[in-house]
Amino acid sequence: MTAIALSDVVKDFPTGDGPVRAVDHVNLMLDPGEVVAFLGPNGAGKSTCIDMMLGLTDPTHGTVQVHGGSPRAAVQAGRIGAILQSGGLLDDLTVHQTLTMIATLHPGRIDLDTLMRRTNLTPLASRRVSHCSGGERQRLRFALALIPDPDILILDEPTAGMDVNARAEFWATTHQEAANGQTVLFATHYLKEAQDFADRIILIAEGRIVADGTVDEIRRLGAGRSVSAHWPGWTPDISLPGVTHHEREGERVRWWADDSDALALHLLTSTAATDLEITTADLDSAFAALTRTTTTGATA
Numbered sequence: 001m002t003a004i005a006l007s008d009v010v011k012d013f014p015t016g017d018g019p020v021r022a023v024d025h026v027n028l029m030l031d032p033g034e035v036v037a038f039l040g041p042n043g044a045g046k047s048t049c050i051d052m053m054l055g056l057t058d059p060t061h062g063t064v065q066v067h068g069g070s071p072r073a074a075v076q077a078g079r080i081g082a083i084l085q086s087g088g089l090l091d092d093l094t095v096h097q098t099l100t101m102i103a104t105l106h107p108g109r110i111d112l113d114t115l116m117r118r119t120n121l122t123p124l125a126s127r128r129v130s131h132c133s134g135g136e137r138q139r140l141r142f143a144l145a146l147i148p149d150p151d152i153l154i155l156d157e158p159t160a161g162m163d164v165n166a167r168a169e170f171w172a173t174t175h176q177e178a179a180n181g182q183t184v185l186f187a188t189h190y191l192k193e194a195q196d197f198a199d200r201i202i203l204i205a206e207g208r209i210v211a212d213g214t215v216d217e218i219r220r221l222g223a224g225r226s227v228s229a230h231w232p233g234w235t236p237d238i239s240l241p242g243v244t245h246h247e248r249e250g251e252r253v254r255w256w257a258d259d260s261d262a263l264a265l266h267l268l269t270s271t272a273a274t275d276l277e278i279t280t281a282d283l284d285s286a287f288a289a290l291t292r293t294t295t296t297g298a299t300a
């Protein structure tokens, strides 16, 4: 059965200036065991989608299902654990007290000592939450999300504010959890995290899914391969086969084309271009190209 399914989901928020469309006809399905990164610029609609998956807000149009039922039923049954951007923790409690308090709501689900070991919280057990660093608090939130022993984990920018080491440690722990077959959906601004950790990337911009695939698929889709050459005399009036857009880099020009091999052949055999180079796009440029396309309608 599908872990999470969004069908033609729209979410409008009323504001003084009229409704804001945060999510615009989104369709997506997550299979059990998938690790999926939800990537997009600020205000793209990631948190709003996540809130709907957790039953915190309802879609204006369309349906959201978790394991074939309502998100709220899945949350109540402890089948989803989440880290949200604003998760309140009680400063005066210790790490152990915090976990014990929440564990009483899910009796028998999980052994706390084991959970603390799994999430590297054992050395912090008696530390007050107010004395924990940002990264340590985030680890605590992660442990809290695991208490119901959920089969879906939804993490909204879980490593925001963590330093490089804390991020690496966090992902190592999450990786172990995902190895147990959990479905993981995480929103992030860090392209590298998506690249290193996710099986699949869903790219969202202005409330719409603009790409959905593996890292390699997104790279190809976003910017494909480009061809650059030394050709100071080239101007956009000189037509080249299949070129969609270009950039100048000093005396070099870089072109993106539907068929980079055909373009390279043409440049070599029929033009004054020299010193050709063919480059495969990285995820950063794919991200920029795909999100730029939706915001300006142009690829140049």
Ligand SMILES: Nc1ncnc2c1ncn2[C@@H]1O[C@H](COP(=O)(O)OP(=O)(O)OP(=O)(O)O)[C@@H](O)[C@H]1O
Pocket: 013, 014, 015, 020, 021, 022, 040, 041, 042, 043, 044, 045, 046, 047, 048, 049
């Ligand atoms: N309660 C609300 N009322 C009005 N507008 C809202 C509300 N919540 C979100 N929005 C708007 O909906 C859009 C999507 O917001 P959302 O928080 O889902 O984006 P996001 O992709 O999670 O962004 P970020 O990466 O900055 O966290 C934004 O334009 C935001 O201003």
